[in-house]
Amino acid sequence: MPVCAAPPFAADQARTPSCNVGWRAHDLLRLHRLALFDGEPEWVREAFDRAPMAVVRRALVAESFVAIGVRGTERSQRYGTWARCTDIDASVSPEALVECASSMPNARAVLPPFSALASLRRDATGPLHDFAWGPAGSAGFELATQVPTVSASSDLDLLIRTPDALDRDHARALLAQLQTHADGAGIRVDAQLDTPSGGVALAEWAAGKSRVMVRHASGPRLIADPWATIDHHEDVI
Known part of the structure; x- marks a missing residue:
């Protein structure tokens, strides 16, 4: 079964999404409609009826489209698909959700x-x-969504916006802070840096590797500096 729907536009129309469209990777979008594509897994409609929201994913898109991911109730239920911008009613960023945690039910x-x-x-x-x-x-x-999704064994995934270069010492301090809180809760905290070139694992950048894997709209790449303009000659994974 495919893990992603075929793009509803010609390949020569695809481009790197502009930040001016208003949505960035990991933002959550509330949709009033989810287009149906050939080969869609059976669970997708039920998942969308339960929570009509999808996450923005990194992919090349044509104008008026956004790449999205739908999640089901099982860990294996993740499906990449597409939405028209006109199908979006509202959006919320990860940083806007921090304050929501304070009003959660105690349970x-x-x-x-x-x-x-x-x-x-x-x-x-x-x-x-x-x-x-x-x-x-x-x-x-x-x-x-207010739909129960987290379990006692779930990881905590974080997105950290880093539009400016982050030196390795600061990265290691961040990693140590997250590890302290992870140990206190008895879970794993997995942080991703949102850089101008794409998503980079904080742990990988803090490790001091000469090149790190960047999740770019055109696919994963190994690059030396995530804050430099991406070089299309960098290694594609």
Whole structure:
């Protein structure tokens, strides 16, 4: 079964999404319609009826389209598809969801991912305080939809906006802060840096590797500097 629908536009129309369209990778979109494509998994319609929201994913798109991902109830239920911009009613960014955690029902707020999120939010003196950041993955989806998605064994996925270059020492300080809160909650915290070139794992950048994997709209690449203009001659994975 395909994990992504075929693009509803010609290949020569695809381009890197502009930040001017108003949505960035990991933003959650509320849709009033989800287009049907050939080969769609059976669970997609049920998932959309339960929570009519999808996450913006990194992909080349034609004008008036946005690449989205739909998630089901099982970990294996993830499907990449497409929406027209006119089908979008509202959007919410990961950083806007941080405050939502404070109003969660107690029965959900005590789950380890939300406990770790609340602890990070209160940590005003830590290095994360210098950035715009927020929950992605299952925690972000539940906060946006109010549909129970997180379990006691879920990871906490975070997105950290880093439009400016992040030196390795600062990256290591960030990683240490996240690890402290992860250990306190007994879970794994997985952070991704949102750089001008795409998504980069914080742990990979902090490790000091000469090149890191960047999740770019045109596909994953190995590059040396995620804050430099992406070189199309860099290694494509």
